[in-house]
Amino acid sequence: MATPLNEMNPQECEALAKDVRERYAELKAKNLNLDLTRGKPSSEQLDFSQDLLALPGTDNYRAKDGVDVRNYGGVDGIVDIRELWAELIGVDAENLIAGDASSLNIMFDLISFAFAFGTNDSPQPWSKEPGAKWLCPVPGYDRHFTITEQFGFEMVNVPMLADGPDMDVVEDLARDPNVKGMWCVPIFSNPTGVTYSRETAERLATMETGAPDFRIVWDNAYAVHAFTDELPENPNVIEIAAEKGNPNRFWYMSSTSKITHAGAGVAFFASSKENLDWYRSIAGVRGIGPNKENQLAHAALFGDAEGARALMRKHAGSLAPKFEAVIGILGERLGGYGVAEWTEPKGGYFISLDVVPGTATRVWELAKEAGINLTKAGSAFPHGTDPDNRNIRLAPSLPPLDEVTDAMDGVAICVLLAAIEHRIEHRGAQ
């Protein structure tokens, strides 16, 4: 086990610095071109659903209730995929709409509709409430924050704990009537991999809110994305919230993007009947219906909910070794130096790496100069600003395993070098 960096004497530190600088020079000499930036499925994963490219198949164009999927209509999507998906994620099919592309589109529309017209519980459109705020568990999903930034919300950071966002903080902040909502990725959260406990879900469903139209975007993107055979508990928050007297609290999202083909996804929106009716009343002005052929193709590909779970086990087989490699290398190369902490998720798409505070941007720069593209430091925070400048999101899904290994070898060197530079600078300033 290495000596922690901050317990080294100047000679030890110099010796380590010399060694790490040499290793960094060797790294640069390799002229790598590696990418750990985005949570995209790999080619191998996309191949698992290759049949989708020829589905629903000639002469297969009737939903099971007889609807001709080739023609206009049906803003809710087809019954085949709605029933299958409702079973998979554990909600009532009556509460579930199947739409196009990714859930991001629906999340944007929900906030956009509320901004322009107000929700079904709003006294007025959100655009007329200039001080509107939004709760953002951090680190979190950059594309969530970009939406609330676009609509001008003041984003309030909430720390993530091991069982979800710090609920004492959330409950306190939610009393402010200006707080209109909150982003959540409840299972294998982006980027920490944290899964919310049932207690967290229940507190979110139960808490008092200052705003009558407070909404939680429950972006359950990784509900079935476990690396083991054991899926995490997935409480039906729509039901729980109704029991607690807050039936319209959750806008629940799901999608096939990281299950079949991200470039041809089906997105799902589950909520109370009142919320769905409100959404339908505007979505029905926006369009005549989603791509029903793609929905029938997905129903044919899966067969049933168990078919979707079986497909996810293939994904686990592809992703687990990459996650093990990342976590193994971080442990081997950085363990003991006290220069980094990281999460060890059992599912999802990301690992969250915390380096020495103040050095994340430098780690990103060093990696970039060595041909390793990391997601920009701070990108898991609103406005791209990590107040501690220490968080880096690692996304190992896309590259093949050997590239993940090469990239992480390099990242470990960069983390250590940035920590040493910081320590030397810090010592000089004392």
Next chain:
Amino acid sequence: MATPLNEMNPQECEALAKDVRERYAELKAKNLNLDLTRGKPSSEQLDFSQDLLALPGTDNYRAKDGVDVRNYGGVDGIVDIRELWAELIGVDAENLIAGDASSLNIMFDLISFAFAFGTNDSPQPWSKEPGAKWLCPVPGYDRHFTITEQFGFEMVNVPMLADGPDMDVVEDLARDPNVKGMWCVPIFSNPTGVTYSRETAERLATMETGAPDFRIVWDNAYAVHAFTDELPENPNVIEIAAEKGNPNRFWYMSSTSKITHAGAGVAFFASSKENLDWYRSIAGVRGIGPNKENQLAHAALFGDAEGARALMRKHAGSLAPKFEAVIGILGERLGGYGVAEWTEPKGGYFISLDVVPGTATRVWELAKEAGINLTKAGSAFPHGTDPDNRNIRLAPSLPPLDEVTDAMDGVAICVLLAAIEHRIEHRGAQ
């Protein structure tokens, strides 16, 4: 040729009334259940693109520039379908984005984005301009009007002439800085079938507008939907507007909805680079990209632009006899009575029927009671209100030819009966 109703003496009128009432009673006794309400393609038309259900086909997942259509990305859509479509509608592929579903979705988003954030030429978001107005050529497309109603625009009716909207009126109204835009269906317009002349297009591109961010939604939904081999002239209004110094004037829409399968469409948005960049900057927050597999499937189905034109000739073969039947029956049954006028389009999806002013709602009721569903009277006008209560939109595409014939036989009776009732009532009041 029949005597015009308003030239008949009371005895002639009574005799006709008796005859028409008997024919209406016979009609009701048939217990019909017919539907001429919506511009949906028929099963026969959907069958023309049956191959789409198994496309792009296993192992076909690369766009021609190498993009893997199965994965995330590409807010502009894939190059294969963009180039093909640009050629088909006569615009530059650089000016064309391919998106999901139908162009209605993109039109809604354009207005929604402008409402929330302002366009690239707007001094402020449209939501901050409470007196904003929108020009609506009438009769027009109900779903257009529903969008501008949803966003609270004051809709100003503009009469349609034989070569497009009355441009003297448009030019005059457009000087008002509160007028932010205008709906247009330039070729085989919904519901009149009118095609704008080149002069109309040029005047629209050239005219001075009071608002610096005035936009024309150029919904070119029927550009290739002719019943003859001769396609109407389709001027490149993006180019013309740029020449006239108004490069950002047109938001140009197109889609595959009424070409392949309306339930699995590809939508297109063409405009100036500045307009597209503005759209991308927000659409890129809303989503990660459209369904690229469906775009590749469409490119494979068409092969090239001529493939799309060939497909349209099949549609013409299916639609032309239905339009001929409608026009033929109207002429035979109503000609000479002076109780109706109708358009005789050479393409598109609709026929516009003007009955005796004040009787359109009654015609709709009489038809409904006889089991013939017509689009609600007034639906081709903003707020569903036809100031003259005389317009009915006929949509003959969906039912088989024999049902179109039966329905129109009935409609002719209803038009005549409503006219007679109106004349009797009117005479009584004198």
